[in-house]
Amino acid sequence: MDKGIIAIDIDGTLADNSGGFQGETVIGDPLPGAKEFLQALHDDGWEIMIHTCRAAGVAAGWLADHGLYHDSVHGSDSTPGKPVAKIYLDDRGITFTGNFAAARKKINSFATWNGDDVDGEVEQRARMRAVMRAAWPIKVRR
Numbered sequence: 001m002d003k004g005i006i007a008i009d010i011d012g013t014l015a016d017n018s019g020g021f022q023g024e025t026v027i028g029d030p031l032p033g034a035k036e037f038l039q040a041l042h043d044d045g046w047e048i049m050i051h052t053c054r055a056a057g058v059a060a061g062w063l064a065d066h067g068l069y070h071d072s073v074h075g076s077d078s079t080p081g082k083p084v085a086k087i088y089l090d091d092r093g094i095t096f097t098g099n100f101a102a103a104r105k106k107i108n109s110f111a112t113w114n115g116d117d118v119d120g121e122v123e124q125r126a127r128m129r130a131v132m133r134a135a136w137p138i139k140v141r142r
């Protein structure tokens with residue numbers, strides 16, 4: 001049964017990110033149960049897209065090294081734009097419930113499940129901004 005595409009993050013979702021961002025090619029070990037989780041979703045009928053801020057090749061290498069099931073990888077160097085998916089699973093996501101005030105409150109008090117430092121990934125954010133600027137001829141706000 002085809003349930004559609006689920007886009008799944010790596011750092012802090014499939015991979016241990018407790019050490020924070022340590023470089024583009026350094027990804028933590030898979031979190032306990034991550035491998036079984038991906039296989040179970042596949043068995044349930046989901047098409048699994050790995051959706052990451054890392055380069056697609058780096059992510060694909062990590063997935064292969066750990067034997068993690070996936071159908072595709074969408075990285076920071078992939079075709080620009082939000083990839084189509086039915087569900088986005090991410091340790092830094094907030095579900096919008098139709099209420100902007102509630103969303104603002106959640107945004108301003110946001111913390112990841114493992115206390116990962118959102119502001120600590122300066123290198124990664126700078127690289128992403130460069131990719132975005134190269135992809136779209138519009139001003140990206142700092």
Ligand SMILES: [Mg+2]
Pocket residue numbers: 009010011012013090091092
């Ligand atoms: Mg993450």
